[in-house]
Amino acid sequence: MEYGIGRVSGIDMDSLVELFNDAYSDYYVDVQVNPARLRGLIEREDIQVDNSFVAYEGQLPVGVVFLGVRGKRGYICGMGVRTSRQRRGVGELLMRRALSESRRLGLSSVQLEVVAANRRAIALYSKLGFVPVRDLGLWERNTPPPAQASGSVPADHGTRTRRDDVTAPLQTEVRVGAVRMAGVLPLVDAFNEIRPCWQNEAQSLVKMSDRLVGYVSHVDSAATAYVVFGDSAGGLYVADFAAAPRLVSAQRQSMCEILLSAVDRDVPRMSAKAFNIPLQGYQEAVLRARGFDLTLAQQEMVLCLKWR
Ligand SMILES: CC(C)(COP(=O)(O)OP(=O)(O)OC[C@H]1O[C@@H](n2cnc3c(N)ncnc32)[C@H](O)[C@@H]1OP(=O)(O)O)[C@@H](O)C(=O)NCCC(=O)NCCS
Structure with a gap:
């Protein structure tokens, strides 16, 4: 399957919210958003909508990665693939796109947090070279x-x-x-x-x-x-x-x-x-x-x- 990639700035807010909530529908904690909450997150975490990406299967948005930027540091604020489209390479495609964008922007590091029990996400990040630096708790x-x-x-x-x-x-x-x-x-x-x-x-x-x-x-x-x-x-x-x-x-x-x-x-x-x-x-x-x-x-x- 060929997937198209667009920028988060190019998708309307309602479609973005629907995609995010689908991707995180069976997550470890409730992170469901509405437009106001997602706008707040984008603003608070310095998510760059022009440097963050959506994957498309035809016209259907199937995955999203949010890249936050502060100085020379990047942050994966959220990354998710529609539940019906997981395990088809979309997550890896999006992460590689976010990392090539980070290099293009001259960032020196990219960081993220992941639920310790989320083995599939940890496997993806480890495959791309991320290393654990410390444990955090909710x-x-x-x-x-x-x-x-x-x-x-x-x-x-x-x-x-x-x-x-x-x-x-x-x-x-x-x-x-x-x-x-x-x-x-x-x-x-x-x-x-x-x-x-x-x-x-x-x-x-x-x-x-x-x-x-x-x-x-x-x-x-x-x-x-x-x-x-x-x-x-x-x-x-x-x-x-x-x-x-x-x-x-x-x-x-x-x-x-x-x-x-x-x-x-x-x-x-x-x-x-x-x-x-x-x-x-x-x-x-x-x-x-x-x-x-x-x-x-x-x-x-x-x-x-x-x-x-
Ligand atoms: C984590 C997530 C983004 C992975 O996206 P995906 O499109 O399903 O993953 P891909 O098909 O691109 O797989 C890429 C790599 O991820 C890892 N991976 C993905 N799914 C996996 C699974 N079910 N079991 C083990 N490893 C898995 C593997 O390392 C895989 O590489 P491989 O195919 O060479 O084994 C997706 O499962 C998801 O959206 N989960 C819900 C939201 C979430 O947890 N987001 C991360 C928050 S930090």
Whole structure:
């Protein structure tokens, strides 16, 4: 079968939504979209509709790949083939087209996240040279927030508490305060040794800043940790958190627990979610301590197109 390829900018929104929803109809999590949600995704994740592709069987759109671009980095934001047309080479055709476009644009890397159980997608990405770089988790809590992190969090923002009662304590006072997003975003880059996944990095968070709140902890005048979160009818959404890399792991955990405790105190929601937070580090320990369970593991994969 010969397939035609067109650009996402050349397809109407209703057909694109129908194609996307068909391709993701039996997916691991509900990612069904409507036009407004898909437009939001395109805008938030810097999807380039002129550099993203649709495969056609005659007039019928049968597959789509979305390429996001930030500087020299590319991101496969979504890739799917109509269920009735899978296993016929369409996915590979589209991915190869997206990668040749990435090279043409001079990108140095392309990254993506894939559900760890999605063996067919992982097989496709591995075949094309992507390698796993780390594990991320989707986290959920559907129980009342646990008690405050030991050592208690200040009752009011800006007040002080002693933190001399926790493991690996800093033996000093921690202040927690709400901060404008513009004040938090530099910390997202400074506090993460590997930048957060595409949806949680500063370039994404800035686009949601009207819906997100930032809390930052300080010891003396130095920022020690941040959390960015949102509150909606669906519950609490923890978009991202991290602590200063100059602290040891136990201190980073302790600082983030203080912040997430402060969030739970101020926005006490039974239902809470956190997306694509790294596994096997202090961030996982923080979420578990705050009552979250892992609901889905993801793999972050990267393909280097240029070596320095
Ligand atoms: C993953 C997906 C895009 C693959 O597209 P596809 O058109 O079915 O895949 P192709 O026919 O082009 O296969 C290309 C390669 O993918 C892998 N692959 C695809 N389907 C597979 C399957 N059922 N089992 C094992 N490997 C599979 C193989 O490596 C295959 O290469 P091979 O033919 O040399 O073995 C498609 O299954 C899909 O849309 N799934 C639902 C949405 C989704 O999971 N998207 C990915 C999100 S990260």
